[in-house]
Amino acid sequence: MIIGILKEPKDEARVALLPDAVKTLISWNVSVWVENNAGASAYASDELYKEAGAEIHQRAEIFQQSDLILGIQAISQEEIAKMKSAGVLMGQLNALFNPELTNYLVQEKRTAFSMELVPRTTRAQAMDVLSSMATVSGYKAVLMAADLLPRFFPMFMTAAGSISPSRVLILGAGVAGLQAIATARRLGAAVFAFDVRQAAKEEVLSIGAKFVDVEGATEDKGAGGYAVEQSAEYLQKQKDTIHEHAMKADVIITTAQIPGRKAPLLVEERTVRAMKPGSVIIDLAASSGGNCALSQPDQTVEVNGVRIVGVGNLPANMPQDASKMYGKNYLNFLKLIIKDGSLNLNFEDDIVAGTCVCHDGKPVNSRIVQMLNT
Numbered sequence: 001m002i003i004g005i006l007k008e009p010k011d012e013a014r015v016a017l018l019p020d021a022v023k024t025l026i027s028w029n030v031s032v033w034v035e036n037n038a039g040a041s042a043y044a045s046d047e048l049y050k051e052a053g054a055e056i057h058q059r060a061e062i063f064q065q066s067d068l069i070l071g072i073q074a075i076s077q078e079e080i081a082k083m084k085s086a087g088v089l090m091g092q093l094n095a096l097f098n099p100e101l102t103n104y105l106v107q108e109k110r111t112a113f114s115m116e117l118v119p120r121t122t123r124a125q126a127m128d129v130l131s132s133m134a135t136v137s138g139y140k141a142v143l144m145a146a147d148l149l150p151r152f153f154p155m156f157m158t159a160a161g162s163i164s165p166s167r168v169l170i171l172g173a174g175v176a177g178l179q180a181i182a183t184a185r186r187l188g189a190a191v192f193a194f195d196v197r198q199a200a201k202e203e204v205l206s207i208g209a210k211f212v213d214v215e216g217a218t219e220d221k222g223a224g225g226y227a228v229e230q231s232a233e234y235l236q237k238q239k240d241t242i243h244e245h246a247m248k249a250d251v252i253i254t255t256a257q258i259p260g261r262k263a264p265l266l267v268e269e270r271t272v273r274a275m276k277p278g279s280v281i282i283d284l285a286a287s288s289g290g291n292c293a294l295s296q297p298d299q300t301v302e303v304n305g306v307r308i309v310g311v312g313n314l315p316a317n318m319p320q321d322a323s324k325m326y327g328k329n330y331l332n333f334l335k336l337i338i339k340d341g342s343l344n345l346n347f348e349d350d351i352v353a354g355t356c357v358c359h360d361g362k363p364v365n366s367r368i369v370q371m372l373n374t
């Protein structure tokens with residue numbers, strides 16, 4: 001079988017598989033066709049792909065000949081139409097939030113897998129692109145904040161006087177938040193973190209940050225380790241506590257998300273206006289509604305000397321390791337669906353079924369089925 005790897009759009013520097021991952025894939029008795037210049041922005045030249053055993057082709061040839069196409073971002077309906085009728089599409093298609101594309105795939109009887117749908121179970125952890133990319137985002141968000149801040153992160157005792165450490169407040173201590181805490185700690189900041197899940201408290205304390213407690217959060221054991229929506233009363237209590245901490249903070253990094261819903265508003269406009277001039281807010285939830293009232297996706301806004309960075313696609317700012325992690329996640333998933341050099345789709349496997357948007361004209365993932373029925 002032929003596996004095609006696409007070049008991503010201009011604003012996306014990552015590539016689905018780097019040459020090392022391609023080499024592994026080829027050892028499974030498949031051919032890999034890589035679109036010319038696909039890895040250029042991640043510093044992987046066509047030469048390196050050729051050395052790994054891949055063939056370099058034009059985009060049109062990849063669509064015509066591939067049995068399986070791997071990418072990161074979703075492609076257009078016009079391009080999907082150019083694929084072989086039995087060709088399988090894989091990428092981060094954002095299928096739950098893109099009903100138009102999902103409907104098209106179902107109607108055209110395409111088989112598609114969407115990597116953000118990988119179930120968040122222990123067995124699927126090695127295929128979980130959301131976790132890998134959240135790790136990149138958490139790390140990079142801290143570096144971005146440190147770069148913008150007009151102060152040092154660590155404490156310094158110098159002949160020119162002593163400098164107190166910066167105070168960093170992390171809102172949401174999931175995968176991105178924990179990585180942000182660890183990175184800010186390594187840079188020597190005093191770190192405070194907050195989350196609605198009690199399980200996050202132990203993790204925060206174990207990596208050396210202080211936990212900001214707000215009692216009365218709603219938790220649901222059936223939510224698979226995720227947060228659920230909070231009452232209006234709790235959210236107000238939470239905003240008041242954050243307001244108090246924000247006035248002392250130099251940096252706030254927000255990562256709070258609720259799967260399938262708008263991100264909770266945690267930092268109000270009055271809070272931003274009460275912060276010290278020069279402070280920095282990095283909002284990792286900006287593209288899903290924002291944790292800060294003033295953040296704008298992909299923009300930096302300045303209010304009273306406080307800069308609020310609405311972050312879009314941070315993993316694309318670190319394309320080499322982000323692509324390496326993405327490729328490893330892909331290989332772990334592909335192991336489930338490639339056997340003896342051919343596609344072998346076993347929908348009895350909860351990871352295969354859970355990640356599949358549609359097959360043979362039918363939606364497969366249960367949330368996709370529900371979305372198309374409502």
Ligand code: NAD
Pocket residue numbers: 119120121122124125128130131134171172173174175176177194195196197200224225226227228230255256257258259264266
């Ligand atoms: P996420 O990106 O959906 O959310 C980020 C964080 O925001 C979460 O910790 C959440 O509790 C928090 N949050 C939501 N509402 C909030 C509010 N009002 N105030 C403060 N914080 C709020 O989640 P994620 O980081 O992808 O994952 C969360 C947890 O899920 C992880 O810590 C882990 O326990 C679990 N998980 C398991 C797997 C797996 O087993 N494969 C994979 C990924 C995550």
